[in-house]
Amino acid sequence: MLITLFRTIILYVLVVAALRIMGKQQISQLQPFEFVLTLMIAELATIPMENTGIPLLKGVIPICILLFAQVTISYLSLKSQGFRKVISGTTTILIKNGVILDEALRKNRYNINDLLEQLRIKNHPNVNEIEFAYLETNGEISVIPKAKNRAIVVQDLNLTVEEVKMPITLILDGVVQSENLRTTNYDGKWLEEKLKMFNIEKTTDALIAILDTNGSFFAQSKEKNIV
Incomplete structure (x- = not known):
């Protein structure tokens, strides 16, 4: 039982690592060769997972080979338009x-x-x-x-609008995002004062706190009491 558990954990970690290395694309955004490789990696992982009589390396080695092939193909696709056309096709x-x-x-x-x-x-x-x-x-x-x-955009109306700022998350599930806070040039004391405006006494009581695209502060408590 323990052997099966350890084999499953190892293969799971390996498959997750392989998918992370392959990139963050959604299934619908995968190129055909990437989709095929994903299916093959998943299938290869299940074989030694189901049958403990098969050596673990017989699943690990093919997965590593496929991962190496995917990284190589992706690299060549970046460097060569002709290779990219053969592998991915054209619009x-x-x-x-x-x-x-x-x-x-x-x-x-x-x-x-x-x-x-x-x-x-x-x-x-x-x-x-x-x-x-x-x-x-x-x-x-x-x-x-x-x-x-086509839809009307601001440019069609000759209007002047302010540039949209990137929203910055300051607190997430009660945890202060220190690096994000530093980018705003504000400190913890400022953050606590802002939270009090939303009846939130401690940072750990905040579900979320952000500076939105307009630079306005918003916070919500874990009890979902929005003020």
Whole structure:
């Protein structure tokens, strides 16, 4: 029983470390080769985990080899556009000037129903209002609407607005984020005074405290009493 426990812990740590090294992409953002490697690593980990008769190294070594292969492929993809094109493919235009390119759909084996579904998900149900729609290398659809159909932005209205600041978390679950606090040029005493404005006596009683994008202070107690 203990052997199974230790083998499971070792393989779990190894798989988590491998996925961390591979990067922080979500499953939907993985390139095909990255998705295949992820599945293979998971499968290789389960074999020695289920069967204690199989040496642990027979699972560890292949995982390390696949991880090395993934890092190598990623490095070569960064350095060579040609290699990147072979491994990841290229972006394909599916809609141009409001017209669906049927040949591009057939070439990528992408049916019209899936295309319309993705357009609806992205709030672009009308094909004739789309300037370009791209099938990205990870399978996602990117949409660029025509100029007359795009959302109005501040620049269109010739308005002057203040630059948005990065929100800074000062307290998280009762723990002061000291490094973040130092970047604000404020100290602990200032933070405590601000918390009192929200009826929070101690930093450990705060669920969260932040300086938002406008530079305004906000705090909430663990009891969820917002003032």
